[in-house]
């Protein structure tokens with residue numbers, strides 16, 4: 001791969017502070033980009049103002065800086081991209097690839113959370129309605145650099161999914177695909193909690209004629225006791241004065257082998273070492289890792 005061809009990114013959601021799991025994902029994407037001389041972009045996924053924790057955008061930036069991360073160019077905010085999202089939604093509607101859904105929450109209960117297609121052919125007006133993407137009864141699959149082959153039958157396992165919510169919020173699945181393409185991202189490195197979102201994103205890329213990035217999903221950090229996998233479980237916010245020890249711990253989590261001499265190094269020195277020694281093939285081939293098992 002020629003170095004200038006690689007564009008990676010970190011895309012935090014400002015619903016809270018960065019925690020150890022976010023550090024592992026940020027570090028993996030950073031090292032994977034820098035190890036081959038690639039660019040590393042920062043994108044704030046602020047799609048959901050009601051769920052945004054006040055002050056978290058600033059706190060995320062300060063933490064990344066304290067941990068020695070340097071991003072290329074200006075940070076992009078999804079809250080500034082609504083016009084681009086609207087244009088694509090309009091296009092999908094015009095082509096009959098998406099449709100308005102007026103089902104109530106009650107109507108959506110059951111069916112294991114998979115939308116049964118009730119409004120597919122009802123031609124509802126689009127105001128005061130959610131917009132759903134029509135999905136085909138087809139399997140979408142890809143080979144993840146860490147997790148290996150992953151497949152999903154979109155119709156059966158996911159169903160027609162929402163790209164624009166009734167309350168006006170844009171869906172992550174749509175925004176992430178449009179922005180990765182717009183920013184020229186070639187390599188998506190993120191937590192394995194998003195593995196099962198990837199086939200939806202592949203389908204959107206195919207519909208819109210966008211290039212498919214490579215994917216690398218790092219293990220999701222779960223409860224210290226290894227139980228109750230929690231999307232809900234979040235380790236505490238990352239303290240700025242623990243950058244060295246926590247970067248070392250994140251490197252061990254990613255299967256890298258920092259030597260003991262690095263124990264008292266600064267964040268910048270650790271990152272420089274880690275870029276020079278990055279080996280993505282050492283990342284544990286597991287969807288989850290319990291925090292307690294980590295050094």
Ligand code: GLU
Pocket residue numbers: 011012013045176189190191194
């Ligand atoms: N914003 C998402 C999150 O914080 C990550 C999106 C992505 O990397 O695709 O979980």
Ligand code: ZN
Pocket residue numbers: 100101102103117118119120
């Ligand atoms: Zn409906």
